Every structure is written in C-alpha cells, then in structure tokens.
Amino acid sequence: MNYKEYIAKKLEKMTGLQKEELENVMETPPEPKMGDIAFPCFILAKKLKKAPPMIAKELLSEWGEDNKFQSIQAVGPYLNFFFNRTDFESDVLKRVKESNESFDRSDMGKGKTVLVEYSSPNIAKPFHIGHLFSTALGNSLARIYSYLGYDVVRLNHLGDWGTQFGKLISAYKRWGNREVIEKDPINELLKIYVKFHEEAEKHPELDDEAREYFKRLETGDPETTELWQYFRDVSLKEFKRVYDMLGVGFDSYAGESFYSDKMQEVVDILKEKNLLTESDGAQVVTLDDPNVPPCIILKSDGATIYATRDIAAALYRKRTYDFYKNIYVVGTPQALHFKQIFEVMKKAGWSWSDNCVHVGFGLVKFPDKKLSTRNGDVVFLEDVLKESIQKTREKIEQNSPDMENKDEVAKKIGIGAVLYAFLKNNREKDIVFSWDSMLDFDGESAPYVQYSYARGRSILRRCDIDYSNPDFSKTTSDEEYELIKQINAFGDAVLNAADKNEPFYINRYVTNLAKCFNKFYNTRPILKGDVDSETQKARLAIVDAATQVIKSALYLLGIETVESM
RNA sequence: GCGCCUGUAGCUCAGUUGGAUAGAGCAACUGCCUUCUAAGCAGUGGGCCAGGAGUUCGAAUCUCUUCAGGCGCGCCA
Numbered sequence: 001m002n003y004k005e006y007i008a009k010k011l012e013k014m015t016g017l018q019k020e021e022l023e024n025v026m027e028t029p030p031e032p033k034m035g036d037i038a039f040p041c042f043i044l045a046k047k048l049k050k051a052p053p054m055i056a057k058e059l060l061s062e063w064g065e066d067n068k069f070q071s072i073q074a075v076g077p078y079l080n081f082f083f084n085r086t087d088f089e090s091d092v093l094k095r096v097k098e099s100n101e102s103f104d105r106s107d108m109g110k111g112k113t114v115l116v117e118y119s120s121p122n123i124a125k126p127f128h129i130g131h132l133f134s135t136a137l138g139n140s141l142a143r144i145y146s147y148l149g150y151d152v153v154r155l156n157h158l159g160d161w162g163t164q165f166g167k168l169i170s171a172y173k174r175w176g177n178r179e180v181i182e183k184d185p186i187n188e189l190l191k192i193y194v195k196f197h198e199e200a201e202k203h204p205e206l207d208d209e210a211r212e213y214f215k216r217l218e219t220g221d222p223e224t225t226e227l228w229q230y231f232r233d234v235s236l237k238e239f240k241r242v243y244d245m246l247g248v249g250f251d252s253y254a255g256e257s258f259y260s261d262k263m264q265e266v267v268d269i270l271k272e273k274n275l276l277t278e279s280d281g282a283q284v285v286t287l288d289d290p291n292v293p294p295c296i297i298l299k300s301d302g303a304t305i306y307a308t309r310d311i312a313a314a315l316y317r318k319r320t321y322d323f324y325k326n327i328y329v330v331g332t333p334q335a336l337h338f339k340q341i342f343e344v345m346k347k348a349g350w351s352w353s354d355n356c357v358h359v360g361f362g363l364v365k366f367p368d369k370k371l372s373t374r375n376g377d378v379v380f381l382e383d384v385l386k387e388s389i390q391k392t393r394e395k396i397e398q399n400s401p402d403m404e405n406k407d408e409v410a411k412k413i414g415i416g417a418v419l420y421a422f423l424k425n426n427r428e429k430d431i432v433f434s435w436d437s438m439l440d441f442d443g444e445s446a447p448y449v450q451y452s453y454a455r456g457r458s459i460l461r462r463c464d465i466d467y468s469n470p471d472f473s474k475t476t477s478d479e480e481y482e483l484i485k486q487i488n489a490f491g492d493a494v495l496n497a498a499d500k501n502e503p504f505y506i507n508r509y510v511t512n513l514a515k516c517f518n519k520f521y522n523t524r525p526i527l528k529g530d531v532d533s534e535t536q537k538a539r540l541a542i543v544d545a546a547t548q549v550i551k552s553a554l555y556l557l558g559i560e561t562v563e564s565m
Numbered sequence: 566g567c568g569c570c571u572g573u574a575g576c577u578c579a580g581u582u583g584g585a586u587a588g589a590g591c592a593a594c595u596g597c598c599u600u601c602u603a604a605g606c607a608g609u610g611g612g613c614c615a616g617g618a619g620u621u622c623g624a625a626u627c628u629c630u631u632c633a634g635g636c637g638c639g640c641c642a
Contacts, residue, residue, distance in 0.1 A: 040585090042623090
C-alpha cells in the first residue's frame with residue numbers, strides 16, 4: 001500500500017489541490033517520534049488565508065476515523081501520520097520475500113539502452129589509484145541502471161592511440177627487451193617510456209623519430225602495428241587481472257584506435273553543414289555560448305584531435321546501440337571538453353546529444369607526492385587492493401583464527417573497503433588518499449556493513465525454525481519498526497542514485513540500514529533469552545529481509561558480502 | 566582576466582530540491598563481552614553553517630558581494 005498516495009488522494013478532496021502537488025510536498029519528519037509521513041500545511045496558507053497550524057488542526061478534525069493509521073497528529077504547521085505498525089511491517093516484509101532477492105527491482109528501463117563509459121586506462125601506463133574512481137563509479141552506475149531494467153552496455157574507452165605510441169615504439173626499439181617486458185609488462189614499458197622522455201630532453205631528434213613511428217602506425221605498417229598490438233595485449237592482460245579482483249567487466253574495449261578511421265566522416269559532416277571555420281590554421285566549430293571557447297576539430301597540421309575522436313565515437317554509438325542515455329564517467333577537469341563536443345553535436349543537428357551526459361568526479365590527491373607517469377612515482381591500484389586485503393587478513397587471523405576460507409573473506413572485505421571509500425561521498429569531491437582512512441574499518445565503512453550482514457546470516461544459519469508465515473503483531477518496538485522502515489526505503493535510494501548518477505546515495509542508505517540492523521540486533525534477542533515463538537519467527541523474518549536488502553544494496557556498489565567474518 | 570566547483574564540529578563528510586531543536590563517522594572521554602560474531606552497541610563533550618547585505622512567515626539551502634581554496638580556459642588526452 002502506498003501511504004503517500006492514499007493521503008494525497010484524501011487531501012485532494014479536502015483541499016482542492018492537485019494530488020501530485022500534495023504528494024510532492026509530503027516529507028519524512030526529522031525524527032521518528034514525529035511520525036512516518038508529514039504534510040506541511042504552508043502551501044495552503046495563502047489559499048485559505050489562515051495560519052498553517054490552524055489549517056493542520058482543521059484538517060485533522062475533518063479527517064475522521066482512519067484505521068490505516070495508528071494515529072494522526074497536528075503538530076504546529078504539520079499534519080503527522082503514524083502508520084499502523086503491524087500492517088506496515090507485514091506489508092514490507094511480504095514484498096521483500098516475494099521479490100526473490102531483488103527487492104525493489106524495476107522494469108522502468110525496459111527496452112531502453114544505457115551506455116556507460118568508464119575506467120578507460122591508457123595502454124602501457126600503470127593502472128593507478130586514480131583509475132579506481134572511474135572504474136568504481138561506472139561499475140556501480142551500470143549495476144544500478146541494470147537493476148532498474150535498462151539494457152546496459154559497459155564501454156572501456158581504452159587510451160590506445162596517439163603520438164605516445166610512436167614514442168613507446170621508438171623506446172622499445174632502442175632499449176626494449178621482450179623477455180624482461182614479458183615478466184612485468186607495464187612497469188618495464190613505463191621504464192623505457194620514462195627513459196625516452198629523459199633522453200628526448202637532451203636529444204630532441206628522438207621526438208621526430210617518434211612522430212615518424214606513429215605515422216607508420218597510422219598507415220598500417222605491419223612491424224609497428226605488430227608491436228602496438230603486443231603492447232595493447234599485455235597491458236589489457238594486466239588490466240583484466242585488476243578488473244577480476246574488483247569484479248568489474250566490460251562489453252566492449254573499443255578504444256581510441258577503434259575510432260581512428262571513423263573521424264573523416266565527422267569532419268565531412270561538419271564541413272557540409274558549414275560549421276567549420278578556420279582559426280589560426282586550425283578548423284574549429286564556434287559555439288553559441290560566449291563563455292565556451294571554440295572546439296578544435298582539425299589541428300593546424302590537419303590532424304584530428306581528442307574532440308574529433310569523441311564525436312566520432314558518439315556517432316558510432318548512436319548508430320550501433322541507439323542509446324537512450326550515453327554516460328561518460330570521466331574526471332571533472334574534462335567538463336569543458338564534454339560541454340564543447342555535446343554542443344558541437346547539437347549544432348550538427350543531432351538532437352540525441354541531449355542524451356549524452358558527462359558524469360564527472362574529483363581528483364585523487366596525495367598529501368605530499370604528486371601522481372605522475374613521467375617520473376614513475378605512482379600508487380598502483382593493485383598494490384592498494386593487496387594492501388587492504390593483507391590488512392584484513394591480519395585482522396581475521398587475530399579475530400577468528402579458526403575460519404576456513406580466510407583468503408576469500410579477506411579479499412571480499414579488503415576490496416569492499418576500498419570501493420566503499422571511493423563511493424561514500426559526492427563524486428565531485430576530491431579524495432585525498434591516505435592509507436589510514438582507506439584502511440579504517442570502523443564506523444562508516446564496507447566492513448561495518450558486511451559485518452552486520454554476517455551477523456544476521458549467522459543467526460539464520462544456526463536455526464531451523466520455519467518463519468515463512470510471521471505474525472508482526474508483537475514486533476512493534478522502535479528498533480524493529482525503524483529497521484523495517486529503512487528496508488522499505490531501498491527503492492527510493494536506488495532511484496535517487498540513478499537520477500543523480502550518484503552511487504553514494506546507496507552507500508549512505510546501506511550504511512544506515514546496517515546501523516538500524518545493529519541496533520535491532522543489540523536490543524532484540526532472537527535465539528537467546530526468553531523469546532516466545534511468534535516473536536522469534538517475526539524477528540527471524542526481519543533478519544532475513546534485512547540481510548537480503550543489504551546484499552542487494554552492496555551489490556549495486558560492486559561490493560560483495562561474506563557469510564561470516 | 567574569464568568560466569565551473571568548493572567553503573558546515575579538531576579531521577573526513579551528509580543535510581531529501583526554502584521548513585520542525587543543523588546530523589553521521591573518525592579522533593577524545595565514559596560505560597557494555599559467562600547470553601544470537603565487541604570489525605559491535607549505549608552515552609558525553611565539541612557549531613557565528615567562511616564574512617557581509619538582501620529576498621520572506623521562515624535561509625546552511627535562493628540572489629548580490631567580499632575573502633579563501635581547487636579545477637579548467639585551441640592545436641595533449
């Protein structure tokens with residue numbers, strides 16, 4: 001039963017205001033003791049020319065008897081509704097049970113395709129901690145949209161093209177050793193790449209050589225192409241190792257190279273539509289907003305550029321997937337770039353450019369050292385994950401030395417902790433990386449939530465009581481009620497997260513849910529003490545529902561659960 | 566110089582699209598393991614919501630302005 005709708009319908013008759021408008025202003029009171037849903041009477045003040053508290057009182061007396069609610073109170077300008085707890089509880093738990101472990105899953109996106117481009121590392125460069133932001137966010141968004149019924153296509157727009165490959169090939173020809181590279185590909189490739197930069201400072205002619213190699217690559221010269229393919233293969237192999245650890249996957253690895261032959265068409269189209277103008281030798285599209293600088297399509301040497309490639313990719317994706325939404329999970333410093341290319345696409349008459357959205361995120365910063373590829377001073381993502389797993393492993397050894405599957409558990413918790421740390425706040429905020437906060441498993445953290453889950457599962461594992469037909473008339477304590485209310489709020493959190501492209505809404509939600517669960521766990525005995533069997537069944541059903549929803553919510557964040565820890 | 570973003574407890578951050586006494590976690594301090602996992606629970610202290618002006622019944626939230634910080638501003642991606 002939808003309480004909001006019910007209240008709105010009744011208020012519609014009483015006040016003459018639109019049902020939708022009434023539903024919109026209804027809110028959850030700041031504290032549980034103020035009720036479950038509140039109707040603020042401010043919007044009626046002007047119409048009725050009365051003070052809001054007065055209106056609340058009048059509405060209350062007009063409302064009459066209503067067994068849908070435990071009580072209705074007029075408090076100041078608010079009309080506060082208290083649900084009938086027993087009805088509410090059995091309704092929510094029934095819905096969770098019938099959802100088949102997919103509570104509040106929706107089909108609102110049926111038949112619509114959502115593209116999510118994320119992670120997108122550069123070939124032959126380290127997969128560092130900064131890449132985790134895009135990877136974690138994109139993976140979570142993909143899961144969220146999928147949960148809402150959309151067809152999701154996960155795109156990894158690899159940085160596998162550009163003049164840097166000319167440099168790399170040049171470096172490899174000079175100092176490369178295939179056997180050494182085979183052992184530790186990315187580090188070795190990085191090493192010779194760094195060396196190239198050092199040498200090129202002294203001998204600028206190296207840069208010319210690199211340009212020459214890239215030209216050969218572009219024209220399909222077999223030898224350079226073979227080398228490029230090799231670099232790409234070994235890099236991808238390493239990336240995939242990290243993706244496996246994270247439980248992240250992609251439907252396409254079509255990167256920049258894939259679009260290298262699809263840019264001419266874009267140039268032709270823009271030319272045909274008279275959008276290109278010459279500026280300092282370059283071909284640019286001038287944009288309407290005076291605050292947005294022109295978008296360069298062709299450099300003065302006639303070569304294409306990043307923007308050209310992204311436009312070609314967007315066009316290709318529209319044709320291939322006919323997307324409903326095309327999401328780019330790329331750092332917020334590139335906001336202007338996306339604004340420009342979306343604007344160019346719109347000027348080209350592609351109305352679907354409105355369905356392209358840039359989901360930006362903050363930088364991963366370090367208190368002291370900077371993140372850079374040139375000097376090779378980076379924090380590898382894999383190292384962070386391993387460190388976190390290691391720390392978890394030590395904790396397990398300390399807490400439960402008899403556990404059977406320590407490694408598996410340590411992996412799920414360790415990685416969950418890191419993912420959580422990246423998804424817990426507004427994505428546009430920068431993250432200052434510190435081992436201390438990353439490996440803090442107390443309070444708001446993945447282990448906190450996973451722990452709550454494991455405790456609940458432990459209870460269910462221990463008993464063989466049939467709780468399939470629970471009676472909630474006795475389980476109406478605040479702890480139980482608040483927990484069930486929180487369970488019920490899952491759907492809103494998911495919708496909110498999708499609407500804003502912000503997984504952190506789910507993160508906060510699930511943390512809150514775990515908090516409610518722990519409170520319940522600590523105050524309401526189930527298998528211990530003197531508990532009558534009806535209460536016991538009802539509480540078991542609550543535990544079952546709570547753990548189920550925790551698992552679903554964590555899944556949407558890309559975090560796994562463990563049965564014990 | 567222009568544009569975008571940020572400024573809330575000692576630290577890291579929420580604040581449901583203008584509403585009820587501004588909330589969490591960490592850190593500090595105090596209690597709770599012979600009872601379902603203490604990676605937990607209960608509690609205490611801690612705030613001029615950067616400063617100022619305005620809009621109105623009502624502002625952390627909207628407008629203007631000052632200050633402080635971050636990012637971005639054509640041939641890199």
